[in-house]
Amino acid sequence: MKTSILSTLLVVALACVEVKAQTTLSHANRQYEMMAYSKAIELYEQSLKDNLKDSTKVNTLVKLGHSYHQIRDTQNAERVYRLLFGETKSIPKSQASSYLYYAQALASNGKYDEAKDMYERYSQAQQDDNRGKEFTKLYGDVNKLKKNKTSYKIEALDNINTNRAEFSPTYYKKGLVFVSSRNEGVNIKRTYGWNQTAFLDLYEIPDLSVVNSAKTSRVGGSETTARAAKGKGVYLLGADEYTERTANDSNTPGNFKVTSNGKPDPLQNAKIESQNMGKAINSKYHEGPVAFFKDGSKMLFTRNNYLDGKYKTSKDGVNKLKLYIADKTGSDWGKIKELPFNSDEYSVGHPALSKDDKLLYFVSDMPGGFGGTDIYVSKYENNNWSVPVNLGPAVNTKGNEMFPFADEQGNLYFSSDGHAGLGGLDMFYAKLIEGVMAKKPKNLGEPINSTKDDFGLITDGERKSGFFSSNRRNGGADDDLYRFERSGPLDPCQDIIVNVFDAETKNALANVDVEVISKDESAPESKTMTTDSEGNLRLCLDSDIDFVFKASSEGYLNNTRNFTTKDLDISELVKLEIPLDKAKPKNTGPKTFTLRGLVTTQKERKPIPGVKVLLHNECDGSTQESVTDENGSYKFEVPIGCDYSIEAMKDNLGTMGSKVKGGETTEANITMFEKGDVIKIDNIYYDLNKWDIRSDATVELNKLVDLMKKYPKMKIEFGSHTDSRASAKYNKTLSTQRAKSAVAYIVKQGVNSKRIIAAGYGESKLVNKCKDGIGCTEEEHQQNRRTEIKILSL
Numbered sequence: 199m200k201t202s203i204l205s206t207l208l209v210v211a212l213a214c215v216e217v218k219a220q221t222t223l224s225h226a227n228r229q230y231e232m233m234a235y236s237k238a239i240e241l242y243e244q245s246l247k248d249n250l251k252d253s254t255k256v257n258t259l260v261k262l263g264h265s266y267h268q269i270r271d272t273q274n275a276e277r278v279y280r281l282l283f284g285e286t287k288s289i290p291k292s293q294a295s296s297y298l299y300y301a302q303a304l305a306s307n308g309k310y311d312e313a314k315d316m317y318e319r320y321s322q323a324q325q326d327d328n329r330g331k332e333f334t335k336l337y338g339d340v341n342k343l344k345k346n347k348t349s350y351k352i353e354a355l356d357n358i359n360t361n362r363a364e365f366s367p368t369y370y371k372k373g374l375v376f377v378s379s380r381n382e383g384v385n386i387k388r389t390y391g392w393n394q395t396a397f398l399d400l401y402e403i404p405d406l407s408v409v410n411s412a413k414t415s416r417v418g419g420s421e422t423t424a425r426a427a428k429g430k431g432v433y434l435l436g437a438d439e440y441t442e443r444t445a446n447d448s449n450t451p452g453n454f455k456v457t458s459n460g461k462p463d464p465l466q467n468a469k470i471e472s473q474n475m476g477k478a479i480n481s482k483y484h485e486g487p488v489a490f491f492k493d494g495s496k497m498l499f500t501r502n503n504y505l506d507g508k509y510k511t512s513k514d515g516v517n518k519l520k521l522y523i524a525d526k527t528g529s530d531w532g533k534i535k536e537l538p539f540n541s542d543e544y545s546v547g548h549p550a551l552s553k554d555d556k557l558l559y560f561v562s563d564m565p566g567g568f569g570g571t572d573i574y575v576s577k578y579e580n581n582n583w584s585v586p587v588n589l590g591p592a593v594n595t596k597g598n599e600m601f602p603f604a605d606e607q608g609n610l611y612f613s614s615d616g617h618a619g620l621g622g623l624d625m626f627y628a629k630l631i632e633g634v635m636a637k638k639p640k641n642l643g644e645p646i647n648s649t650k651d652d653f654g655l656i657t658d659g660e661r662k663s664g665f666f667s668s669n670r671r672n673g674g675a676d677d678d679l680y681r682f683e684r685s686g687p688l689d690p691c692q693d694i695i696v697n698v699f700d701a702e703t704k705n706a707l708a709n710v711d712v713e714v715i716s717k718d719e720s721a722p723e724s725k726t727m728t729t730d731s732e733g734n735l736r737l738c739l740d741s742d743i744d745f746v747f748k749a750s751s752e753g754y755l756n757n758t759r760n761f762t763t764k765d766l767d768i769s770e771l772v773k774l775e776i777p778l779d780k781a782k783p784k785n786t787g788p789k790t791f792t793l794r795g796l797v798t799t800q801k802e803r804k805p806i807p808g809v810k811v812l813l814h815n816e817c818d819g820s821t822q823e824s825v826t827d828e829n830g831s832y833k834f835e836v837p838i839g840c841d842y843s844i845e846a847m848k849d850n851l852g853t854m855g856s857k858v859k860g861g862e863t864t865e866a867n868i869t870m871f872e873k874g875d876v877i878k879i880d881n882i883y884y885d886l887n888k889w890d891i892r893s894d895a896t897v898e899l900n901k902l903v904d905l906m907k908k909y910p911k912m913k914i915e916f917g918s919h920t921d922s923r924a925s926a927k928y929n930k931t932l933s934t935q936r937a938k939s940a941v942a943y944i945v946k947q948g949v950n951s952k953r954i955i956a957a958g959y960g961e962s963k964l965v966n967k968c969k970d971g972i973g974c975t976e977e978e979h980q981q982n983r984r985t986e987i988k989i990l991s992l
Contacts (some may be wrong), residue, residue: 222245236269238992256289259294297317360380365385366488367935370490399486478530487500498523499522503520506518521547539586544565558583567588571614573588595616599612603657606638613625627642691741692741695774696734701777711751714726714746720952741766749776760896796831806851808848811825811832844856853868889935899943916954917987918937919933922982929960932959936958943954
């Protein structure tokens with residue numbers, strides 16, 4: 199009987215333990231769904247001490263790892279994910295983001311080899327996400343981002359920093375405005391549920407000279423500096439207890455956090471006093487980041503959906519972030535209004551203005567983007583804001599892009615965890631075309647970037663000095679303000695291999711003298727180097743500069759190649775090939791060179807035999823004639839030192855012709871078009887949302903005018919095409935107007951209007967996959983934004 203009673207009591211006790219464990223786990227899941235990650239972590243850790251079923255334990259570790267990821271505790275995130283992948287070798291595709299978060303934690307902890315392996319696993323699980331491939335490639339040699347480390351001096355502004363969050367600095371008049379969670383009682387503040395820290399306010403230091411003259415702390419690029427631990431957090435777009443996932447998000451919204459366990463330490467006041475910007479701007483919820491019009495009359499700032507005492511939520515009861523504009527009224531701010539593209543259903547924030555205040559860059563997780571948070575631009579005209587335009591896949595990724603800043607030259611700076619970087623948020627810059635189209639962004643590298651979160655950079659047009667924010671100290675638990683000064687080159691150099699070889703045999707040529715001429719306007723220079731036994735030169739060239747390479751070797755004709763480091767990816771090794779033709783025996787006549795080429799069809803690039811090729815010497819006016827052989831080839835032996843023009847003639851075929859620099863060019867290929875062919879015309883650009891002919895477009899249009907006069911019977915269709923972004927109706931209208939403007943210009947130059955038809959195709963004839971809803975790179979969209987002429991008769 200006693201045995202039976204004891205057994206019964208044991209079963210009841212075990213049942214109670216199981217019920218308690220399930221109750222704790224259920225409570226943890228509720229906190230997780232509410233995005234109260236700090237509370238969820240405590241409960242999940244407690245649940246794991248119980249004897250959970252294998253499947254339940256795996257799911258618990260997945261959610262616990264994600265919770266640590268969300269609050270930016272990378273050490274614990276690594277620990278939990280290591281446990282997770284010790285429990286199971288593979289996870290369901292629905293939980294594939296765990297590979298990504300584990301890889302991000304490893305990278306942020308400086309473990310690039312392990313991170314590379316985990317990114318490879320993520321790439322296999324999510325083949326449509328390029329992040330896995332890009333990060334895997336970078337982590338094969340992460341030192342590429344450390345080449346320019348000695349160019350910058352970094353200092354922490356410990357005369358401003360406290361043991362609370364300070365981040366996202368902004369220039370204002372002669373001072374600095376920044377965001378902080380130092381709660382000084384201006385308004386009653388609630389605790390921020392995400393990681394149990396205070397909400398954010400805006401603070402101002404009116405005189406920047408005080409900051410620059412006061413003592414600061416020198417720190418290294420990615421080194422950890424000893425300092426008392428601080429309980430702090432960086433609160434970015436979407437990172438609040440009210441913001442939940444949207445239809446545009448991946449498995450997690452774009453949030454970046456650091457946290458402390460328990461209550462924060464008492465506030466340690468900064469050495470330099472800063473002013474809270476007051477109740478008119480700072481509410482009991484989040485404020486910041488911020489941007490100011492250049493005359494200081496208006497302010498754009500981020501705040502939770504709270505205005506005039508009214509607190510609003512989305513249909514799901516979620517309080518989002520919005521952008522507001524305020525006017526300076528005397529010594530205070532007033533007339534606060536929402537921007538028109540705000541919504542109760544998604545977040546908008548992180549404002550940045552162009553130099554002329556006409557373009558507003560901001561961040562949003564609105565539907566239709568590429569990832570968690572994207573960067574958009576809106577034009578300000580006549581006190582109205584245009585419909586925002588997504589900056590596209592050149593800038594935005596499936597990750598999170600945020601904290602934009604536009605310098606005085608129109609360069610865009612921003613932070614991202616989607617572009618390959620050193621870990622956490624890295625800072626990038628991209629050159630913009632007309633303020634909208636961006637070229638491929640470049641990672642700023644060490645020491646501006648570190649393994650942790652680096653963001654909120656502001657600087658001048660030459661990036662000589664500036665400020666930014668980072669949580670690189672204390673293992674990611676400390677968001678502080680930093681300043682930097684540049685004493686070396688703006689960007690790291692570009693690795694290049696120059697290979698010189700015999701043009702006929704293809705054999706490498708050793709001991710060839712190669713003169714490298716820099717066309718840098720500020721410091722032009724020239725130096726001569728010699729190829730090694732394999733015909734190679736290994737160089738590292740300054741970025742964003744044009745170069746000329748002149749190769750010379752006894753017994754060979756000199757050859758020249760132009761090269762530019764503009765818009766190159768420093769992570770790529772570039773190869774430049776220079777073939778040399780053997781010199782012919784000397785004679786008493788003038789020095790000559792062999793000019794050869796291939797004549798092919800426009801459409802299929804097939805060789806055309808029997809084409810009469812005319813070479814006109816622009817020095818003496820003489821003309822040589824050659825006929826292409828069965829392979830479509832021709833060649834001339836012509837004097838060095840003159841410029842030449844080339845024409846090709848054959849019935850029912852036409853050509854744009856070509857120009858040759860005598861002695862500098864040894865090959866000139868020619869394409870010929872026929873009825874039905876389509877010819878792409880490059881470099882015809884228009885201002886945003888306009889169709890007026892710009893002065894730079896007239897150069898290309900004049901070439902088309904010359905072509906029409908050269909072939910007086912030719913009739914063409916002038917077609918204008920757009921990419922798929924914006925509505926189909928809008929793109930059709932815009933392209934039609936642009937085509938009509940171009941045709942009107944051509945007719946004005948003396949071409950009969952009956953010979954040319956204007957056609958606007960909008961996005962109806964895309965040349966690739968980039969239709970609505972398909973994520974594409976900026977280069978792929980650029981292929982669709984084109985001007986073409988179709989030959990109707992010849």
